[in-house]
Amino acid sequence: MKPEQLQSQLTRVLSEAISGLRDPRVPMIVTVERITVTSDYGIARVYVSAMTGDMEDLLDALRGARGYLQRQVADQVKLRRTPTLEFHAVSDTIL
Numbered sequence: 001m002k003p004e005q006l007q008s009q010l011t012r013v014l015s016e017a018i019s020g021l022r023d024p025r026v027p028m029i030v031t032v033e034r035i036t037v038t039s040d041y042g043i044a045r046v047y048v049s050a051m052t053g054d055m056e057d058l059l060d061a062l063r064g065a066r067g068y069l070q071r072q073v074a075d076q077v078k079l080r081r082t083p084t085l086e087f088h089a090v091s092d093t094i095l
Helices: 003-019 055-064 066-076
Strands: 030-037 043-050 084-089
Touching: 003 030, 003 043, 003 066, 043 055, 055 066, 055 084, 066 084
Parallel strands: 043 084
Antiparallel strands: 030 043
């Protein structure tokens, strides 16, 4: 699978899974802005943004739900090995 295909599939799966999280620290609307995967597909860096709420709380909640979110990816994206998810705020990066 090409990196672009993987990134678009991960974006779709994670957007859906994050919107289904029942955590008060996760705002109603969280946008998965982009995903970058390492060349060996071992790590997927997920850049998220939200209009409301505390970004640190959101990132803590996502890191806490990492196991659940990785299971969603494993179930829906056909890969030999599921990448480890890392969550970052979009503002952490220089555009």
